[in-house]
Amino acid sequence: MNSSDSEIVASIMQSSGYHRVEQPENANVLMFNTCAVRENAEQKVWERLKKIKSMLDHHPDRRWRQRASVGVLGCMAERLKKKLLETDRLVDFVAGPDAYRDIPNLLNTVESGQKAMNVQLSLDETYADVAPVRYDGNGISAYISIMRGCNNMCSYCVVPFTRGRERSRTLESIVNEVKDLSAKGYREITLLGQNVNSYWDQTFSEGSVLCPKRIRAGYVSYPGFNNIYKSRHGSGARFIDLLDQVSAVDSRIRIRFTSPHPKDFPPQLLQLIAERPNLCKSLHMPAQSGSTSVLARMRRGYTREAYMQLIEEAQKTIPGLSISTDIITGFCGETEEEHQETLSLLEEVKFYQAFMYAYSERSHTHAKHNMPDDVPQEIKSRRLQEIIDTFRKNAAESCLNELGKEHVVLIDGPSKRSSPEMPQLVGRTCTNKLCVWDVKSDELNLSLAPGDYVKVKVLDANAATLKVQPLTKLNA
Ligand code: SF4
Structure with missing residues (x-):
């Protein structure tokens, strides 16, 4: 962001x-x-x-x-x-x-x-009319900021106080930006927002074309998840409508999005992701904790059981889906038993990527004013290490399932280790796995360039990278 x-x-x-x-x-x-x-x-x-x-x-x-x-x-x-x-x-x-x-x-x-x-916060600033200068880009991948702010007020989080209330750009302005990037040859777009899938263009007329997958106009959360804010109901275009239209602009452009909240994954959204080949099959599902009682203190609006049900449905609906997460350890009052529940969540879900942190108290938040930060630092550090170890063990085990599989990779460019003597290319699968290969001097390898799609076979795998062999160039 x-x-x-x-x-x-x-x-x-x-x-x-x-x-x-x-x-x-x-x-x-x-x-x-x-x-x-x-x-x-x-x-x-x-x-x-x-x-x-x-x-x-x-x-x-x-x-x-x-x-x-x-x-x-x-x-x-x-x-x-x-x-x-x-x-x-x-x-x-x-x-x-x-x-x-x-x-x-x-x-x-x-x-x-x-x-x-x-430092004035705004209720409507989205910078929709500002064309970003993509000075660090590779001409292949671009970010589009679609909404700003957060209404959720998780008890530990300072973001609602620093980024203000949720507001979304118009669907039309986003689709136009995607068309512009398509004309410039971009191949991957990441839609961004603090709660990206809470996207809601309230100006969008219900008479306009909305995604046919919507069962009714208005807001649908995943069952078992609550919204602290009731104002989510009303007309306009939702995230499912945006994904529907953005993914239809150019089938050669892969669409990713981050960072979502698990409450805003209605089953219809999962089905749309499954059906559209250019909607990437990798989802970030921030769990934060595997313990229902900690989740309640965090004011996350769901239980462990609801989260697990969402994960199961997402995996069932989107074959081959990869899932990443965020975990906070050592939140106020976290007991050893509650910590064990987070470890068991990591054993059950086997995330391919996780952002794991020890809780640090932030000003303005509900937790700061109402709950003592009472887990000693050395216990936080020990628990964080156990969480990292559990995640890594499971990620290493599940990446072995990749051996021999074929994927379509979008080529980013040379790897960090690439050299004139040993050229290497890197790219990502639509499940967001990083792939690397040595560029041999055969016709296929020499024809590959950043922005190309190539079918590859996995030869070796570790938790961070798949070592692959290119098989066919797909957009020749
Ligand atoms: S953790 Fe995410 S959803 Fe919760 S308040 Fe912070 S930004 Fe919003």
Whole structure:
């Protein structure tokens, strides 16, 4: 999401006459687009800010310190606000995630010798009319931000306070962006949002064409999942309608999305993903815990049983589906028994990828104000290690099932280890598994280029990578 936001900021800056430079030493505006979801993420930003200050203080051009401005953008800006401007003269301006359009004005203020800040959250800012500058892209994969904010208020999470309420871009503006990327030759699009599958274009007229899979107009969650917010009901286009239309633009473009909430996976959505070849067969299903009592304290709106039922239905509906997850360990009051339930969830589901963290208390949240952060750090660390070990063991076991299988891979480009002596290519399956192979000097290998689809056979596998052999180029 931050990478995508930085592309939006780049576009706004470009429209105001700025251009991007590669080296920080050559910039007269330096911006950090930040995350506040964990303490650790913020610490890294503070360290980078100190390094930048030191770089500026020792810059060979003494006047540079006066000319270079440092800004903090995004969630950390929203959370810490003035504190960033007041700490050690590290920061000149601060812009929250809904204030990117104001950055050129903030810089005018900074140029007049003052500090500047805009952390106003918006109920409707989606940057739908800002064409992102995809400066780091490979011309094959692109992000499209489709909605912003979160209404869920999980008890541990600062995101609703830093990103504000949910709001979605119009379906039409997203479909137009997909058409534009298709015309430019892109082959993979990742739809982005804090709760991407809560997408809801309320301006969309019910008279317009909506996905025929919808059983009725309005909102459908997966059975057994609750919404804290009742306002989900009403007319307009939902995520299923968006996926229906976006996937129909160009069958050569693979569509992924992240990060979803498990409540917003009605069975009809799973069926659409199963039926459309270019909707990728890999889903992120953030579990957070395998214990119903911890999930209740987290205010996640589901039980372990409901989550397991969703996973079973998703696996049954979408053959070959790969599932990833997020886990937080050591949440307030977590007992050893509750921790064991998370380990058993990892044994049962066998996720192919997991983002695993120890709980860190965040300001503003319900947990911070109402529940003591009472699991000692050494117990959190031990539990986190057990979770990582359990995940890795299962991922390593299940990747053995890949041996001998055939997949269609979209080629990204050379691998990180590729060299002129030993060229290697990498790409991903539609189940999001990373594939790598040595480029031999045969006709097939030499014809392959980034953006091509190639059928491959799996020769070897570990938890992170499949070693494959190319069989046929598919879009020759
Ligand atoms: S769904 Fe919960 S964890 Fe995810 S961003 Fe919203 S509040 Fe945070």
